[in-house]
Amino acid sequence: MGVVLGEFDEICEGLGVPWKVKEKTEDLRKSIEEFSFTGQKRKGIYVATFYAACRKMGVPRSYKELADASGVSNETIIKSLKFLSEKLDLHLPPYDPRDCVTYLVEKLDLSESVGDKAKQILEKANEENLVAGRNPFGVSAAAIQMACSSEDVEITYKKIADAATITTVSIRSSRKEMKDELDSNFS
The missing domain is CATH 1.10.472.10 (Cyclin-like)
Structure with a gap:
């Protein structure tokens, strides 16, 4: 050992x-x-x-x-x-997407304001039942992309996807669903 x-x-x-x-x-x-x-x-x-x-x-x-x-x-x-x-007999809770946002924002070296905005987006998405049952890294990455867009921070889908170890398709899919369902002040 x-x-x-x-x-x-x-x-x-x-x-x-x-x-x-x-x-x-x-x-x-x-x-x-x-x-x-x-x-x-x-x-x-x-x-x-x-x-x-x-x-x-x-x-x-x-x-x-x-x-x-x-x-x-x-x-x-x-x-x-x-x-x-x-x-x-382990019961492992799913990751909280807000924790994923904190982790990814740090990993991507983004500002605290981007992280706060992404968490607001997630909160709103959670209220609309858009988070439950989804990959927490996927919805977090989508919220970060939306937050970056609303804060005029340029970052590629690929860079976010690589940090979250998911595909750009996952981000685009989650982003589209969240954007379609939310009153998107967050474009």
Whole structure:
């Protein structure tokens, strides 16, 4: 487990997560010590515990970010997470899109006013039931794009999509739906 733990420290540092996530990951890892894992499966389980800790602590990170940082495939992370959820009876809340906005605004080095505007858009979209059941990164990215547009901040769909690890099509789709449904002072 030592090699995996050393790699895990590097992953945490590379993804810039708070200490509380690392502590929660350790708690989850200790909960599964009774199960025996080897090699890549062990690493997949460990990355999945990290993802579960992020979800539990409201620290948005995508499967793709974890896959890129750890060298474990999305599929392995998802399978390992399913295993963890079943064995530990985990109930992982979806990410709050407002937390995703905060994370993406910081990652994209955008202003606080863009973040505030994006959160207003999300709040209005939530009131219109446009957020529930949607990818929180997708609706957050769309709200950021709308906020940038209303604040005259130039940024490409691609740059936002890359930061959110989603496609530009996802942003355009969420943006269109939100724009069509909201009294768009937010164009």
